[in-house]
Amino acid sequence: MSVTVFNPRIDDDAAAETTVTARAVTALKEPGPAQAPVEKAATKKVFITTQGCQMNVYDSDKMLDVLGDSHGMEVTHDIDEADVLLMNTCSIREKAQEKVFSELGRWRKLKEKRPDLVIGVGGCVASQEGDNIQKRAPYVDMVFGPQTLHRLPELYDQSHEQRDIAPKNRIGTIDVSFPSIEKFDFLPEPRVEGYKAFVSIMEGCSKYCSFCVVPYTRGEELSRPLDDVLAEIDSLAEQGVREINLLGQNVNGYRGEKDDGSICRFAELLHYVSHVDGVERIRYTTSHPLEFTDDIIDAYAQLPELVSHLHLPVQSGSNAILAAMKRNHTIDVYINQINKLKAIRPDIHLSSDFIIGFPGETEQDFQDTLNLAKELNFDHSYSFIYSKRPGTPAAELPDDVSFTTKKARLAEFQKVIIDSTLAKTHEMVGTTTRVLVEQVANRHPDCLIGTADNTRTVMFPYDEDKMDELLGKLVSVRITDFVSPHMVKGELIEVLA
Numbered sequence: 001m002s003v004t005v006f007n008p009r010i011d012d013d014a015a016a017e018t019t020v021t022a023r024a025v026t027a028l029k030e031p032g033p034a035q036a037p038v039e040k041a042a043t044k045k046v047f048i049t050t051q052g053c054q055m056n057v058y059d060s061d062k063m064l065d066v067l068g069d070s071h072g073m074e075v076t077h078d079i080d081e082a083d084v085l086l087m088n089t090c091s092i093r094e095k096a097q098e099k100v101f102s103e104l105g106r107w108r109k110l111k112e113k114r115p116d117l118v119i120g121v122g123g124c125v126a127s128q129e130g131d132n133i134q135k136r137a138p139y140v141d142m143v144f145g146p147q148t149l150h151r152l153p154e155l156y157d158q159s160h161e162q163r164d165i166a167p168k169n170r171i172g173t174i175d176v177s178f179p180s181i182e183k184f185d186f187l188p189e190p191r192v193e194g195y196k197a198f199v200s201i202m203e204g205c206s207k208y209c210s211f212c213v214v215p216y217t218r219g220e221e222l223s224r225p226l227d228d229v230l231a232e233i234d235s236l237a238e239q240g241v242r243e244i245n246l247l248g249q250n251v252n253g254y255r256g257e258k259d260d261g262s263i264c265r266f267a268e269l270l271h272y273v274s275h276v277d278g279v280e281r282i283r284y285t286t287s288h289p290l291e292f293t294d295d296i297i298d299a300y301a302q303l304p305e306l307v308s309h310l311h312l313p314v315q316s317g318s319n320a321i322l323a324a325m326k327r328n329h330t331i332d333v334y335i336n337q338i339n340k341l342k343a344i345r346p347d348i349h350l351s352s353d354f355i356i357g358f359p360g361e362t363e364q365d366f367q368d369t370l371n372l373a374k375e376l377n378f379d380h381s382y383s384f385i386y387s388k389r390p391g392t393p394a395a396e397l398p399d400d401v402s403f404t405t406k407k408a409r410l411a412e413f414q415k416v417i418i419d420s421t422l423a424k425t426h427e428m429v430g431t432t433t434r435v436l437v438e439q440v441a442n443r444h445p446d447c448l449i450g451t452a453d454n455t456r457t458v459m460f461p462y463d464e465d466k467m468d469e470l471l472g473k474l475v476s477v478r479i480t481d482f483v484s485p486h487m488v489k490g491e492l493i494e495v496l497a
């Protein structure tokens, strides 16, 4: 893994192991042709920490790519040998934001010992705080947002040239603007190891849910042109990638421009991606019920490449709370969408996000949420206590629910979710499932390991002579044993693709 990940969306260690698979940064080892010659002795090392969502994991990889491509920098996992320290931050909840400054405090001590150390803060906290970061942490050299990470080489050069000036007095070392979608035009060719890759199809969010900072930190929804997305996927597939995960805050709001100036919507994009040679499996993260339209549901009938798993955040089971959250749909709409999908794909696995303790949440609202989770029997879900975010409309709402009540509700809710995760994994025993084979299992070298449609890790014994025929293939595995809530064991039936 190329980045250190703190992921508040993942609620247990096993899930973190299976879900966060940041790719190895081969671009750093093989700088592209545009790169200026770099003397071996001058090779600088970058240490990076990543908080937050999959978008941030993706962005961290890109930060390493641009610095590798422009300056021949290499990634290091040892902070003591790093020349550049980067922190990719998350502000979705207060706790994540506070971690930024406590971690920066530790980095300050390192910089006192090694004044040449260059410290950069990127991501959503940087976007939100801008030059305030340096007011609280004057030793920070560079501040950049999710949309300006491609300018990191320039920010680094500016910091280096002005290294004798105090960081706060330097010019050109802070950039948290939203320069349309130019970021993608400046990123080096994607290079990967492994069979799975994320492809960002859009930036930002225009839904403005009343509790959420994303529209303010990442800007409004902007889609990448269709041809750009497909060219990236082509290139990944040529390098052996078999599973594409389309990434964005609300991928189903995708409106990518086509060559002829017309607009490609998400369902159509799914069709295009399924036609790319080599792509065997398609996932997407995340979508919003508001634009989960019938053409997307129909795609599940037409495209076997679409996994039988849908992550569709609902946030609450109460219509009153959904209205206060400005989600702009009702529970009936959500249940209807799920039922339509189940009619097409009876084996669909579901997951969701929930916020517990939103301002004004009554005991009845909470019970409605609990009942929805029981009724829909999710494969897994992420749930969080509401966190008040400055500048969002919900921050102005009167909040009469005590923190003790919120904590008790969260514990009760998570028990339901954990029970259904466990039950779903146990139910896999005796069934046959589709698995993308990824590697030899670290702790069980007699087994290969891969991921099922429902994100469970699947392990199965293999014949060593057949290893090359199996790696990177979609296979069918009969599940024989439960190993842990997110992991099962089985036996190979056949190679599918």
Ligand code: SAH
Binding pocket: 092, 093, 211, 212, 213, 214, 249, 250, 286, 287, 288, 289, 313, 315, 353, 354, 355, 384, 385, 386, 387, 388, 389
């Ligand atoms: N695009 C997604 C969500 C992106 S943010 C959607 O359609 O909902 C990821 C998750 O963080 C959200 O689904 C929500 O559950 C959680 N979240 C966002 N803001 C929050 C806040 N202020 N307090 C607690 N959880 C929050």
Ligand code: F3S
Binding pocket: 205, 206, 207, 208, 209, 212, 213, 214, 215, 249, 250, 288
């Ligand atoms: Fe946030 Fe709502 Fe968008 S949760 S990311 S504003 S869909």
